[in-house]
Amino acid sequence: MALHHVCGIFVFFSVCLILFTPTCNGGNILVFPLDGSHWVNMEILLKELHARGHSITVIRVSNSWYIREKSPLYRSITIELDEADNDFFDVYLQEQIRVQREGASLFTFFKLTKDCISMLSQAHSIMCDVVAQILDDKNMVKSLIDSKYDLVLTDPGIAPGVVLAKYLKLPVVLNVRWITSGEGHFAIAPSPLSYIPAPGSGLTDKMNFIQRIKNLFFYSIIMFQEKFMVGPSYDALCEKYIEGGCDIISLLQEADIWLFRSDFVFEFPRPTMPNVVYVGGFQCKPAQPLPxxxxxxxxxxxxxxxxxxxxxxxxxxxxxxxxxxxxxxxxxxxxxxxxxxxxxxxxxxxxxxxxxxxxxxxxxxxxxxxxxxxxxxxxxxxxxxxxxxxxxxxxxxxxxxxxxxxxxxxxxxxxxxxxxxxxxxxxxxxxxxxxxxxxxxxxxxxxxxxxxDQSVAPMDQAIFWVEYVMRHKGAPHLRTEAYKMPWYSYYCVDVLLVLLTAATLLLLSTLAIFRLLCCRSGRKTKAKQQ
Missing domain, CATH: 3.40.50.2000 (Glycogen Phosphorylase B;)
Structure with missing residues (x-):
């Protein structure tokens, strides 16, 4: 009897868990990944999504390093790309190592920075061409629309996926920490340069005056890269294919959920946003026996x-x-x-x-x-x-x-x-x-x-929020509208100017009244004396 009683309780709680756990019937996910080590992380997430019954389609280029054309996890859409287009990264990497061995100097720094920006600009340009190739193919566009995807899962280190999602009018989940230029927090969350180090600065969250100057300098490099080296490729793409135009930063800011591969055990404390989910270490598991x-x-x-x-x-x-x-x-x-x-x-x-x-x-x-x-x-x-x-x-x-x-x-x-x-x-x-x-x-x-020491494992967090976006067809209620505001409204410069103007007018009016009263008083006194 005791055994039957225990089994009955177990079955009861199992049924309750199934009934009250939010479910998401197998969704249809379009994935636009970034190759290399970024794909290693993305594939781990796809394995878990596939195990949960979701259908996955991956867009890849024909000369991909790691993204296989055939996989039990997904079906692939392969975009033909010139084989020579992949050589530039190897050349860049070897040059970086050679220059670093020469030792640190101002010349070395500027050469490394120039080479990095140039290499990244070339990579962005190539991937923008890939999206253009997709959107120019009427049959492919029709196939993508007819597939009725629930969302686009993409890595915005190189960001054609968000342009494609905008064109298809689909919710976006970003599997990120890095974006087209810099780190994702800087695009969506308050990021005071007084204590938040810019990428590449080599600084911590404790900065003296000189270090804050250095931090501002590195942030300026990122802004230059975005405005003049990376942005134009995406601007041209948006102008051609997106009604009303757009820019890449605003598209990133429109993302429904950001899966940040970091956490505050590792990262310095900083402001964040409700649609940022920290999944650092989601690929980690207990060690398996060695060969x-x-x-x-x-x-x-x-x-x-x-x-x-x-x-x-x-x-x-x-x-x-x-x-x-x-x-x-x-x-x-x-x-x-x-x-x-x-x-x-x-x-x-x-x-x-x-x-x-x-x-x-x-x-x-x-x-x-x-x-x-x-x-x-x-x-x-x-x-x-x-x-x-x-x-x-x-x-x-x-x-x-x-x-x-x-x-x-x-x-x-x-x-x-x-x-x-x-x-x-x-x-x-x-x-x-x-x-x-x-x-x-x-x-x-x-x-x-x-x-x-976390209440929910990082991988479970990631899967929950991907399915959350599918269940609710987006998560705009978690997204700040601040990015739509002009800079002078964001920093309340207009409010400050109006208040200063009103205060100035009030002060001048008061002075004018006092002056008028003093003049009248003076005239009356003078009249009495006469």
Missing amino acids: ADLEEFVQSAGEHGVIIMSLGTLVNALPQEVAEEIGSVFAKMPQKVIWRHKGERPSTLGNNTLIVDWMPQKDLLGHPQTKVFVAHGGTNGVQEAIYHGVPVIGIPLLFDQYDNLLRLQERGAGKILQLSDINGHSFEQGLMEVLHQDSYRQNMQRLSHLHR
Whole structure:
């Protein structure tokens, strides 16, 4: 009887949970992703959406790096693109590494900035051409309309997806932190430059006067990039295909939900908005067992543990002289080393170092033998290191990597080594510091505990809000209307001017009355005296 009673209660609560949980019948989602490491995150989200019964269509280009044409998760729409169009990023990356090795200087900074803006402008221009190709194809447009999509899920780092969504009149969910120029918060939330560091500035939320000047300078670079380098490509697209025209920033501001791949364990505190959902680390899961041969190698490290090193999906190898220096340092260490490296094998490697083309990074970070993660500072790797509580030695190479690593360093959970400064001595010194100062691991584990202590898992948050937009056909009630206001209204300059004018008129009127009364009083006194 007791067993039947327990089973009855279980069934009752299960039925209640099903009845009272908001449901979303399988939706129809159009995805316009960004390739590279951004796709790695997007695909994880798509796997979960597919598992929940949603139908997914992905728009990709024919020379995509990672987005496969055939997948059990989605059907794809492939846009033909010239094979040569992908070469510019590799050229840019190698030039960035070469220039950084020359050392920091004003000339180096301006060259890196110019090359970055030029490369990004080219990428935006190419993707705008992709959207134009779609919208010029009447059959494709008809097919997209007839498919009756519920929403567009897109990554606005390069933002043709929001233009397409505007054309199709569909709600938009942005899987973001980075937008066409800069960081998403700056487009939608109050962002005082007095304590919110601009991307690329290398600053924290504690700035002195000189640093605030620097912050304003970096913000000006972002505004220049948006206005003159990125904006024109999208302006032309909007003028041609969107009735009444538009601009890319206003389209981003119209998004229904922003899935921010960050959280305030990692990010500096700042103002935000109701339609921003923080899903940092949503790709993180408990570690799975390693392959047998890799587990044997890891266990052979004994009490000394393992160091792992990876510079992400885009960087196959460091300059050879740097790789040789790093290899020689690893050879001295009592730890075992697993190094993802596709370049020429360094001649200085010791028997303790295993070179691999690919590694199960998440599972290695979650292994109790892993002591330090040598990384480039990409968002995925940083969030996975936080989740598993592994301190980081960062070698930032481009984009947001320095800013990501700075946030770890500021919290005592990582150390940054600039590529221009790396040699055998500096790398060994940094490695020994992070390995043997307990504060690094303690601080990172504290961040891990804070990150994991959430009422709802980040992935569940992301799925809920995607389905929320589908259920309600958008979420305009969560979106601020501030972006529609002219700047002088937003900052109440017009109100201030009217109030100052009224106060001035009142003061002048009062003075005029007093003057008039004084004059009359003076004339009466003079008349009596006469």
